[in-house]
Amino acid sequence: MGNLKQAMRKEMWYLLFILPGICLFVMAVVIPLIMGARYSFTNWDGVSNTFASIGWDNYVQAFQDPGFWEALWNTFKYALILTILVNVISLLLALVLDSFLPFRNIFRTIFFLPSVISIVLSGFIWSYNYSTGIPTLLSHLGLDVTSPLGNPDYALFGLILVALWQGVGAPMIIYIAGLQGIPNELHESAKIDGAGSGKAFWYITLPLLAPSVTINLLLVLTGSLKVFDLVYVTTKGGPGFSTEVVSTYIYRTSFSSFKGGYGMALSMMFFLILVVVTVVQMSISRRREVEM
Amino acid sequence: MKKNQVAVFIVVLLLAVVFLFPIYLAVLMSVKTAKQTFDSFYALPSSFDLSNYWHAWETSKFPIAITNSLIITSLSVILIVLVSALAGYSIARRNKPFYNIIFLLFLSGMMIPFQVTMLPLYKLGKNLHMLDTHWGIILIYGGFGVQTGVLFYTAFIRQISKEIEEAAKIDGCSTPGIFMRIIIPLLKPVTATVVVLNALYIWNDFLLPLLYLQDNSYRTIPLQQYFFFGQYSSDLNLAFAYAVMGMIPVIAFFLVMQKFIIKGIAAGAVKG
Numbered sequence: 001m002g003n004l005k006q007a008m009r010k011e012m013w014y015l016l017f018i019l020p021g022i023c024l025f026v027m028a029v030v031i032p033l034i035m036g037a038r039y040s041f042t043n044w045d046g047v048s049n050t051f052a053s054i055g056w057d058n059y060v061q062a063f064q065d066p067g068f069w070e071a072l073w074n075t076f077k078y079a080l081i082l083t084i085l086v087n088v089i090s091l092l093l094a095l096v097l098d099s100f101l102p103f104r105n106i107f108r109t110i111f112f113l114p115s116v117i118s119i120v121l122s123g124f125i126w127s128y129n130y131s132t133g134i135p136t137l138l139s140h141l142g143l144d145v146t147s148p149l150g151n152p153d154y155a156l157f158g159l160i161l162v163a164l165w166q167g168v169g170a171p172m173i174i175y176i177a178g179l180q181g182i183p184n185e186l187h188e189s190a191k192i193d194g195a196g197s198g199k200a201f202w203y204i205t206l207p208l209l210a211p212s213v214t215i216n217l218l219l220v221l222t223g224s225l226k227v228f229d230l231v232y233v234t235t236k237g238g239p240g241f242s243t244e245v246v247s248t249y250i251y252r253t254s255f256s257s258f259k260g261g262y263g264m265a266l267s268m269m270f271f272l273i274l275v276v277v278t279v280v281q282m283s284i285s286r287r288r289e290v291e292m
Numbered sequence: 293m294k295k296n297q298v299a300v301f302i303v304v305l306l307l308a309v310v311f312l313f314p315i316y317l318a319v320l321m322s323v324k325t326a327k328q329t330f331d332s333f334y335a336l337p338s339s340f341d342l343s344n345y346w347h348a349w350e351t352s353k354f355p356i357a358i359t360n361s362l363i364i365t366s367l368s369v370i371l372i373v374l375v376s377a378l379a380g381y382s383i384a385r386r387n388k389p390f391y392n393i394i395f396l397l398f399l400s401g402m403m404i405p406f407q408v409t410m411l412p413l414y415k416l417g418k419n420l421h422m423l424d425t426h427w428g429i430i431l432i433y434g435g436f437g438v439q440t441g442v443l444f445y446t447a448f449i450r451q452i453s454k455e456i457e458e459a460a461k462i463d464g465c466s467t468p469g470i471f472m473r474i475i476i477p478l479l480k481p482v483t484a485t486v487v488v489l490n491a492l493y494i495w496n497d498f499l500l501p502l503l504y505l506q507d508n509s510y511r512t513i514p515l516q517q518y519f520f521f522g523q524y525s526s527d528l529n530l531a532f533a534y535a536v537m538g539m540i541p542v543i544a545f546f547l548v549m550q551k552f553i554i555k556g557i558a559a560g561a562v563k564g
Contacts, residue, residue: 013467014382018394021379021438024371028435029401032409032416039412046411093307096300109550110308113315116546116553118496118514121535124521125314128528133317136334165311170557177558226405229498233518247407254411267408274405 039264046260058265068266070241071249072273074156078245079224082160082167086220087213090168094175095201108172115169123233126162149235152242159230159243167224171216178212179205214285221281225274246270318539321532329529344533351524352534356509357516358541360426364512365494368430372437372490373483379438380445381471385454395446398439406436406499414503424507429500437490444559448482449475485556488549495542513538 040058044051062068093111097104114122130147138145148158182205190200206213228247231237237244237252250270254263321329322344324337348354383391413432414423422428457470465473501515511519517538524531546553 010467011386014386014391017378017467017471018382018391020375021398021442022394024375024431024435024438025398025401026435027416028413028432029404029409029439032412033404035412035415036409046415093304096304100297101301101304107304107308108554109547110311112554113543113546114311116492116496116542117315117539118498118517118542120498120514120518120521121538122314124517124531124535125318128321128532129314129317133314165314173554173557222405226407228407233498247405250407251410260411263411267411271404271408275403278403 036264039261040268042261044261045258046254058262071244071246075245082224083221086167090171093172098176098179112169114166119229120233152240155243178209182208322536344529348534357513361512368433368494369490371434372441376438376441376445379442383446384449398442401439424510429504441486484552485559488553488556
């Protein structure tokens with residue numbers, strides 16, 4: 001009897017330890033998710049306390065909403081281009097900054113620096129950069145350019161450049177850490193066997209770096225699919241509809257157009273799309289990894 | 293090969309200049325007057341003029357914003373560290389289905405994008421009177437941060453040998469005693485990771501303050517800057533002075549904590 005009591009007391013401590021974490025998690029994540037799922041089947045306006053259930057109507061409407069599809073298309077275009085550019089550039093930087101380059105610690109600091117600035121600030125700085133800074137510089141060379149953010153054809157690429165500026169730092173660090181985990185002997189034996197640096201990269205470095213590639217592709221892809229701040233503080237989705245992404249479209253639908261229920265249905269579909277993308281991406285890249 | 297190395301060095305150097313250019317431009321704008329900017333855009337001013345900073349300090353409520361940012365960031369980070377370390381200890385030491393399921397729930401929660409829960413979170417905040425308060429947003433950040441925090445602490449504590457704890461148990465030390473006296477002193481490296489990653493995210497976050505802190509006297513720096521830029525879009529030199537002011541704390545934090553930030557990101561990638 002005494003033993004049982006003691007065991008209960010011991011277990012109680014562990015339960016007490018985990019309880020605050022569960023409470024915070026339930027409040028910030030679980031309850032909002034359940035509320036959202038429920039609202040997605042109603043005509044809630046996002047403000048009032050009254051709403052009625054309307055079944056799957058919101059989801060049916062979402063499938064026929066050209067705005068949502070266009071926002072989805074913009075989001076994927078933005079995310080795919082950014083993911084490729086960020087990974088190529090940060091991998092190249094990691095390769096040269098992990099090797100012979102003088103001042104490589106200073107360079108690492110410089111390339112990482114933009115990542116720590118808030119997106120509000122970088123959006124503001126770059127808007128100005130695009131509208132005045134770069135055109136003034138290029139006018140000395142006799143070139144006449146205007147801000148890409150004002151042109152529907154280039155606005156999304158303008159934003160991709162800003163995100164690239166802020167985005168290469170963290171993946172670069174992860175690639176450098178990955179490179180440092182590859183034993184030197186492998187490169188040496190490859191050299192003895194007569195492999196050039198290109199071949200050594202392709203057959204040794206890249207396969208062994210696959211876990212870092214997996215995690216970087218995943219982090220950048222899922223991060224950029226969720227883009228909100230950058231669009232919201234620079235173009236607000238314009239000009240026209242050219243930079244409207246899913247997050248800003250949901251925000252606008254929910255908070256400005258007062259279609260809370262419909263906004264929640266869009267959110268749920270977006271969540272599902274993100275899960276599918278993550279699972280597909282993981283299963284593709286895990287297959288390419290090799291065991292050390 | 294030597295020639296190649298010089299070429300690579302020059303390319304990297306040029307890229308570094310491109311990377312620093314926007315920041316340089318911001319600082320340059322902030323120390324010039326509108327007339328100086330108009331006369332010669334890229335020239336350094338003949339005299340360093342800090343009146344923009346003075347003016348921005350006075351009109352922007354910068355002291356209030358930085359106080360809010362400091363309170364919210366530091367208290368949220370403390371909350372995340374405490375709650376995650378406790379929960380991580382339970383999960384790491386009780387290898388039972390209940391704890392493992394909770395662990396999996398925390399993990400899968402990380403997949404949910406903020407956009408999906410933002411409208412219900414706003415509604416919840418309104419119903420519970422959490423809007424325009426410090427504690428409301430701190431609790432939400434706690435709920436967000438605990439997901440990755442638990443992941444870090446669980447993985448770290450699993451690597452700590454149980455032998456010392458068992459010896460302490462035989463000596464009659466209780467579970468809280470073991471946690472306080474044996475575990476906490478060992479947690480420094482993982483705590484550094486959790487602190488820097490969360491501090492950077494919370495300090496720079498825009499969306500949650502946009503929803504939760506609409507009142508002037510509760511705004512954090514990014515939010516306050518967003519409104520300031522909208523208001524003073526015609527007086528660019530003033531706006532840039534404010535931008536640089538907001539940049540200084542976070543860049544200083546980065547330069548001082550660089551080692552931990554870099555380690556934290558590398559560790560985060562391995563855990564993920």
